Amino acid sequence: MARWRPFVVLLVFLTATIGPLSSQASSEVPPKLFDPKVTTLDNGLEVVVIEDHRAPVVTHMVWYKVGAADEPPLKSGIAHFLEHLMFKGTNTMEPGEFSSIIAKNGGQENAFTSQDYTAYFQNMSADKLPLFMKLEADRMQNLVLTEEIVAPELKVVLEERSQRTDNNPAGLFGEQFQAAQFLAHPYGIPIIGWRHEIETLTAQDAIDWYDKYYAPNNAILIVAGDVNAEEVFELAREYYGPIPPSDIPERIRMQEPPQLAKRVLEMKDKRVRQASWRQSYLAPSSRDADQTQVRALEVLSEILGGGTTSRIYRDLVIDQKIAAGAGAFYRSGAFDKSTFVLYGSPSKGHTVDEVQAAIHAIISDVVANGVTETELTRAKKQLMADAIYARDSIRGAANIFGSALASGETVEQIVNWPQYISEVTAEDIQKAANNLFDERRSVVGRLLPDTEES
Amino acid sequence: MSRYVFSRSLLVAFGLLLIVIAPVRAADITEVVSPGGIKAWLVEERSIPIVSMKVAWQGGASLDPKEKAGLAHLAASTMDEGSGDLDSIAFQERLSDLAIQLKFNAGKDTFSGTLKTLSANTKEAFRLFGMAITDPRFDEEPVERIRAQILTSLNQKLSNPNSLAGRAWFRLAFGDHPYSQPSEGTIETMSAVTIPDLADFAKGRLAKDNMVIGVVGDIGKEELASLLDKTFGELPDKATAPAVPDTEPLQEAAVKIIDQNIPQSAVIFGGQGIKRDDPDYYAAYVLNYVLGGGSFESRLTDEIREKRGLVYSVYSYLLPLDAVGLHMGGFGTNNASVGEALDLVAEEVARVRDTGITDEELSAAKTYLNGSFPLSLSSNASIAGIMVAMQMNDLPIEYLDQRANLINAVTQEDIGRVAQRLLDPEKMIVVVVGKPEKLEAKGAGAEKL
Numbered sequence: 001m002a003r004w005r006p007f008v009v010l011l012v013f014l015t016a017t018i019g020p021l022s023s024q025a026s027s028e029v030p031p032k033l034f035d036p037k038v039t040t041l042d043n044g045l046e047v048v049v050i051e052d053h054r055a056p057v058v059t060h061m062v063w064y065k066v067g068a069a070d071e072p073p074l075k076s077g078i079a080h081f082l083e084h085l086m087f088k089g090t091n092t093m094e095p096g097e098f099s100s101i102i103a104k105n106g107g108q109e110n111a112f113t114s115q116d117y118t119a120y121f122q123n124m125s126a127d128k129l130p131l132f133m134k135l136e137a138d139r140m141q142n143l144v145l146t147e148e149i150v151a152p153e154l155k156v157v158l159e160e161r162s163q164r165t166d167n168n169p170a171g172l173f174g175e176q177f178q179a180a181q182f183l184a185h186p187y188g189i190p191i192i193g194w195r196h197e198i199e200t201l202t203a204q205d206a207i208d209w210y211d212k213y214y215a216p217n218n219a220i221l222i223v224a225g226d227v228n229a230e231e232v233f234e235l236a237r238e239y240y241g242p243i244p245p246s247d248i249p250e251r252i253r254m255q256e257p258p259q260l261a262k263r264v265l266e267m268k269d270k271r272v273r274q275a276s277w278r279q280s281y282l283a284p285s286s287r288d289a290d291q292t293q294v295r296a297l298e299v300l301s302e303i304l305g306g307g308t309t310s311r312i313y314r315d316l317v318i319d320q321k322i323a324a325g326a327g328a329f330y331r332s333g334a335f336d337k338s339t340f341v342l343y344g345s346p347s348k349g350h351t352v353d354e355v356q357a358a359i360h361a362i363i364s365d366v367v368a369n370g371v372t373e374t375e376l377t378r379a380k381k382q383l384m385a386d387a388i389y390a391r392d393s394i395r396g397a398a399n400i401f402g403s404a405l406a407s408g409e410t411v412e413q414i415v416n417w418p419q420y421i422s423e424v425t426a427e428d429i430q431k432a433a434n435n436l437f438d439e440r441r442s443v444v445g446r447l448l449p450d451t452e453e454s
Numbered sequence: 455m456s457r458y459v460f461s462r463s464l465l466v467a468f469g470l471l472l473i474v475i476a477p478v479r480a481a482d483i484t485e486v487v488s489p490g491g492i493k494a495w496l497v498e499e500r501s502i503p504i505v506s507m508k509v510a511w512q513g514g515a516s517l518d519p520k521e522k523a524g525l526a527h528l529a530a531s532t533m534d535e536g537s538g539d540l541d542s543i544a545f546q547e548r549l550s551d552l553a554i555q556l557k558f559n560a561g562k563d564t565f566s567g568t569l570k571t572l573s574a575n576t577k578e579a580f581r582l583f584g585m586a587i588t589d590p591r592f593d594e595e596p597v598e599r600i601r602a603q604i605l606t607s608l609n610q611k612l613s614n615p616n617s618l619a620g621r622a623w624f625r626l627a628f629g630d631h632p633y634s635q636p637s638e639g640t641i642e643t644m645s646a647v648t649i650p651d652l653a654d655f656a657k658g659r660l661a662k663d664n665m666v667i668g669v670v671g672d673i674g675k676e677e678l679a680s681l682l683d684k685t686f687g688e689l690p691d692k693a694t695a696p697a698v699p700d701t702e703p704l705q706e707a708a709v710k711i712i713d714q715n716i717p718q719s720a721v722i723f724g725g726q727g728i729k730r731d732d733p734d735y736y737a738a739y740v741l742n743y744v745l746g747g748g749s750f751e752s753r754l755t756d757e758i759r760e761k762r763g764l765v766y767s768v769y770s771y772l773l774p775l776d777a778v779g780l781h782m783g784g785f786g787t788n789n790a791s792v793g794e795a796l797d798l799v800a801e802e803v804a805r806v807r808d809t810g811i812t813d814e815e816l817s818a819a820k821t822y823l824n825g826s827f828p829l830s831l832s833s834n835a836s837i838a839g840i841m842v843a844m845q846m847n848d849l850p851i852e853y854l855d856q857r858a859n860l861i862n863a864v865t866q867e868d869i870g871r872v873a874q875r876l877l878d879p880e881k882m883i884v885v886v887v888g889k890p891e892k893l894e895a896k897g898a899g900a901e902k903l
Contacts, residue, residue, distance in 0.1 A: 317599065
């Protein structure tokens with residue numbers, strides 16, 4: 001939930017991790033993913049620097065290792081609400097002054113909240129880094145909130161919820177679907193919060209949240225761009241170094257009980273003009289012990305759903321012509337469990353049942369017979385190329401490191417990602433598919449036009 | 455919301471790229487002319503093994519015949535679906551196997567293509583790009599498949615408040631002028647486009663005389679020169695694209711309400727703006743930043759979001775099209791607040807027109823617009839895009855070095871003049887989609903369209 005921008009942006013980065021690799025083949029030794037310089041300050045702040053000297057600009061981000069899934073009962077939305085309130089001033093800054101100084105210095109800024117983290121960033125000319133660090137360090141410890149400041153912002157957040165979710169049947173259904181996916185785990189609660197709970201959030205709730213979680217030992221500083229790592233470390237020590245650490249509660253969340261029954265959701269709405277279907281399976285994430293399985297699933301999602309040459313698109317859209325669009329989606333970055341999603345939308349004259357049957361046939365085939373070498377090679381090449389293309393964006397680089405580290409991954413895991421992908425075999429994929437695709441451990445969603453009403 | 459904000463940020467970026475200066479300086483751009491006379495602007499950037507190219511042709515969706523609106527869009531969506539001896543599947547597999555990204559897009563005034571490749575595959579990537587534009591197959595299978603996808607999307611848009619509002623705004627503002635028709639067409643007009651139409655489009659509209667090219671990345675001058683001839687040499691010398699006739703938006707206030715049962719109304723407002731080649735363009739650009747262009751710093755955001763919490767996002771932007779300049783804006787607010795928020799927009803517009811902006815605002819706008827410009831030039835792909843936009847607007851390479859001065863030269867007098875020209879709440883064209891309370895349709899918006 002960004003202060004302005006859609007959170008979707010991040011998902012793109014997560015699936016396109018980076019790595020300098022020649023186009024020619026996975027037979028070559030996969031290089032490291034970027035070359036981050038890393039240190040940890042005495043107060044616990046992790047600092048990651050990615051140098052890129054193509055343009056005299058820099059991205060400065062602070063990621064707090066706390067997100068919507070860490071919220072207490074009855075307070076859904078507080079992580080995101082505080083994100084908005086972080087722009088409302090400190091004991092030395094007026095409300096709005098932060099943004100005003102950033103803009104006057106040619107900087108662009110924003111913030112966003114996910115289930116696992118809350119991040120703040122500025123993009124700027126490289127010489128402004130000390131100034132922006134000073135401002136960001138200030139609001140790490142000196143935020144001031146009053147009911148007077150908080151009240152209009154709560155209305156803003158409710159309008160944001162309307163715009164994102166309540167105005168849009170697909171948004172509402174996505175929320176219901178996610179709630180069904182997670183019976184116990186807080187990932188089932190929307191990041192922006194349930195409306196009836198947002199409405200009751202107070203300045204004191206925000207202050208409590210801030211006091212509990214906003215500290216250097218619960219944060220990661222990422223700087224990417226035209227900088228020298230040692231100089232950034234020095235600046236970090238100067239501006240963030242003096243902030244005292246605090247006692248951060250351990251991240252313990254309610255975990256899912258074993259899923260024994262398939263859950264099926266159907267929603268009809270007059271505004272839905274195009275039926276759609278999806279099926280989602282609880283899947284391991286990058287913190288899972290079995291990393292082979294995680295990397296295999298990343299390659300499998302590329303084989304099943306990566307563009308027009310993917311298996312699902314080819315079969316349902318081109319050959320059988322029963323779907324207007326179809327594919328698969330998996331992201332490995334999550335502190336707890338992730339999901340692997342299959343989806344499709346029937347073409348004219350066809351139904352969601354046909355789409356489901358055709359996708360199930362593909363899945364059964366993968367489970368029984370695995371994937372082909374051609375598919376495997378193509379998918380790996382695509383992922384490696386995506387990795388190189390991602391190097392064209394310093395913001396992308398910063399997002400990859402920030403989101404992965406804040407979700408509990410290690411720098412080594414990120415840096416060696418191309419290596420892991422290159423090692424995935426057809427057998428790994430078949431095994432992972434076999435483990436994953438169990439109907440009983442899935443959620444099916446059907447979003448349909450309400451023909452009776454219209 | 456994301457839709458509003460996203461579309462706005464794209465447009466702002468487009469405006470920015472035409473305005474300020476850069477980490478890429480004029481000296482970094484080389485004009486390459488091939489032996490066959492094809493021109494491209496090149497920035498050599500060897501640090502990452504990739505090459506990005508953008509190519510644009512003057513003449514876009516606004517030239518589509520009225521009854522076949524969406525022709526350019528369908529052509530853009532199918533031009534990469536087979537060429538020469540490669541059918542759709544073979545062509546897509548070739549792209550996929552080499553991880554080459556190739557896309558076409560039809561805007562209101564231009565048709566463009568982008569290419570991204572690992573530099574090890576540059577030659578093959580350019581060859582495939584050339585095949586797509588000079589010898590597209592437009593086979594029935596991919597055309598009907600893609601058309602079905604577009605029709606699905608057009609059908610979905612019939613219940614999308616932002617899309618409905620945008621389409622209705624242009625219909626209301628432009629009546630019979632081609633700008634009234636949506637670039638993607640309607641279900642009816644998209645269905646009317648034939649395969650011969652697509653072939654004629656490719657032959658007639660993509661030529662050498664209406665084409666500009668920007669290339670950035672791991673490629674040298676000589677290599678590019680030779681690839682230019684191979685890639686574009688087969689194109690006809692002259693395009694058959696006529697110019698869109700100059701026009702202006704409706705010159706009177708109008709409020710149109712499209713009834714939809716949603717909690718938050720989507721609102722688009724706008725009217726007369728300014729064209730890109732107008733001497734007052736920079737003054738208008740600075741003025742708009744203060745009014746509604748600067749994300750958290752604008753007057754509209756301050757009054758409507760920060761002070762009153764009525765919206766998540768409110769914005770305004772300049773939309774300089776070839777045949778008309780527009781000044782647009784929008785917001786979303788709960789149905790009960792639509793009237794109040796619209797009144798506030800009108801008040802702020804009138805206040806800027808009547809009392810101008812402060813010296814402090816003028817100075818802050820300049821430092822932001824100049825200081826943030828390098829941020830829009832931090833990737834190879836964005837630099838290629840900027841070079842194409844500059845050429846489309848007949849700007850010289852040196853312009854990159856002159857931008858800051860053009861912004862800095864804007865005076866309070868310029869702002870006052872352009873405010874009188876552009877800002878008139880009495881001529882605001884408004885479209886609301888939702889269930890706004892206490893709001894009446896007005897003027898042409900009250901008529902059945």
